[in-house]
Amino acid sequence: MSSGVFFTYLALMAGVTYLIRAVPFVLCKGRIKSKYIRDFLYYVPMAVLGAMTFPEIIYSTGNFPSAIAGLAVGGVLAFFEKSLLTVAISASGAALAVNLGMMMFK
């Protein structure tokens, strides 16, 4: 990628991300009137993470067995409401264990 293309993408990414954070925070003195918009915004974080996680998570490690192991361990720990850090590291650890196991028994 040329540096011109990189900086264009960087400026667009950072600009949109910054403005979407700062502008409502700076401008808002009251409360959004539309109940529908408030509810829509309430569901957006969960919907976007659901769409980003599935099906991508099963391709994330490059092979299915390790990804399924990471998904299973991460899913169970998340279900028991462990911290973000614990869940993230344990999912990676499970994927690593399967990767190493596959190397050993190949």
Added chain:
Amino acid sequence: MSNFTKGLRDGIPIALGYLSVSFTFGIQCVAVGLSWWQAFLISLCNLTSAGQFAGLGIMTSGAGAYIEMVSTQFIINLRYALMGLSLSQKVDGSVKGIHRWFTGFGITDEIFAVAMGSTDKVSNRYLYGLIILPVIGWSGGTVLGAAAGSVLPEVVRSALCIAIYGMFLAIIIPPAKKSSAVLRVILTAAALSCCFRYIPGMNKISGGFAIIISTVAAAGLGALLFPVDEGEQREAQA
């Protein structure tokens, strides 16, 4: 303890969490051909997980996907607009004028959650303290990951790439347990996202737009079919 110091202290666990996830972002950046300083700049200027991982995918698809980049970042980060609105009700009189423009940069899922969890209204000194360590953790972890990416064996690197999705699971599963509406919205979004991957024709749509369409459809349906009980909404954001 001053407000600033209290903010710093509250930011330590966030910074540690960011260090590990941004580490995998750094690894992924060098894996797709960016250099460490490009990875560092992305993390320093964006300070966000989901948006950066999605943005990296769009960048590597080549030049010219500018509209896709803008709309993807807009949708993925739309939640920050909601958080900014909530946070604007939580800050005291010191967070005004230029301070809003500065502290607004630091609105992330975790910083927002900690600030909202404070019993009193929060001041600008507290917010600056709260934001600074996570920024250092996020951009520093990215550089470490970019540096380690070329040193760590492939078997470790590939396993680390699932960390970000593990973090997403930790964010979405607990609220899905408590609310069947949230669960249904998540399942709808995930099902749509799978359709965009596997159904011939639909899989011609690029990844960024697939996420946008899945999100807007699932959240839009959710808002239509399961209006949120406002008491529950406040509790979920606390």
